[in-house]
Amino acid sequence: MSEVVTSFDPQYNNYLLGHKDIEDLFLRCWKDNSLHNSWIISGVKGVGKATFAYKVARFILSADENKKNQYTSLDVLPDSQVFRLVAGSSHPDLKVLQRDYTDTDRKKILKAIKDGDGLSPEELKELKKSAYIRVDDVRTINEFLSRKSSGDGWRVVIIDSIDDMNSAAANAVLKILEEPPHKVLMLLISHNPNRLLPTIKSRCAKIEMRPLSINDVSSLLRRYRSDLSEKDIKRIAAIASGSIGKALIYADNNAADLYDELCGLAASGINYKISDVINFCNTATSSEERYVLAQELILKFLSEHAKNTSNVVEIAECWSNAIKTFSEIESLNMDKKQALMNIIVNLCKQI
DSSP: OOOOOOOOOTTTOOOOOSOHHHHHHHHHHHHTTOOOSEEEEEOSTTSSHHHHHHHHHHHHHHOOGGGGGGOOSSOOOTTSHHHHHHHTTOOTTEEEEOOOBOHHHHHHHHHHHHHTOOOOHHHHHHOOBOSSBOHHHHHHHHHHHTSOOGGGOOEEEEEETGGGBOHHHHHHHHHHHHSOOTTEEEEEEESOGGGSOHHHHHTSEEEEOOOOOHHHHHHHHHHHOTTSOHHHHHHHHHHSTTOHHHHHHHHHTTHHHHHHHHHHHHHHGGGOOHHHHHHHHHHHTSSHHHHHHHHHHHHHHHHHHHTTOSOHHHHHHHHHHHHHHHHHHHHTTOOHHHHHHHHHHHHHHHO
């Protein structure tokens, strides 16, 4: 029986399901010496983009270019040195750029390290990251590329994600793409490539990772959340929009129950009970994560309902109202529970 892997972190995870065509494409380019030096890897959040990027990085950093015919996949053995170094963030020829922690929270981390005290998973979860990848962060790529690779091999840069860059940082990356060093592979992860600078897109090969099938999402849920019942797996996979990342968040926050509750409220229409609306909103605002999840599920419900109804105008108005209210909650510091109640009541009246 094969070992069940529970870690979903791309840095440690070599298991990628549903994207064999993309893996084969990349391997073929490498074998044919037609590998582009810069790639935009796009797709919805949680579909496997970072997992693919790390998988490519491990392969490029370990494969023997003199024995290309022996490779049939991008798989690298978990007990290999390259795999261990990448997992430990210590491979000298791999640079990963992400949003850094805010200055305040970075000081907390440094103090904990200095004091010899590790931060708990709960404490780490509470830490905040900067809104953007800054130009100073991009300059660390230049420092990385100024050094020679070990053994005259490849160097790999993963940016996760390039969507998080401000304009100065994006332009700094563009300069690197315009004059890429020899044997450097740039992997740019993007959740929304339409927002990228046209000059960045024009200098990159493009890989679009399609949403996973419901069967693939179900299979991955069994792998990463083995305690789930088959009933819950099916419920979660049905609303995850082809994203295993989203499905795992749903599984850990009882999103299927929240979505069913929302559907029940909508089905009651103008006969809704205010007590049911209050109960839903109490649950939805019990934590920041639940609140963000509730926003997503409400918009998802409206989007799905619009496909199967004749009152499209009413649904569109409901959608517009929800988007406007969610925006005002943040900008005007409105009471989240009251705002959600207004959205749900409006939804019940319109459906």
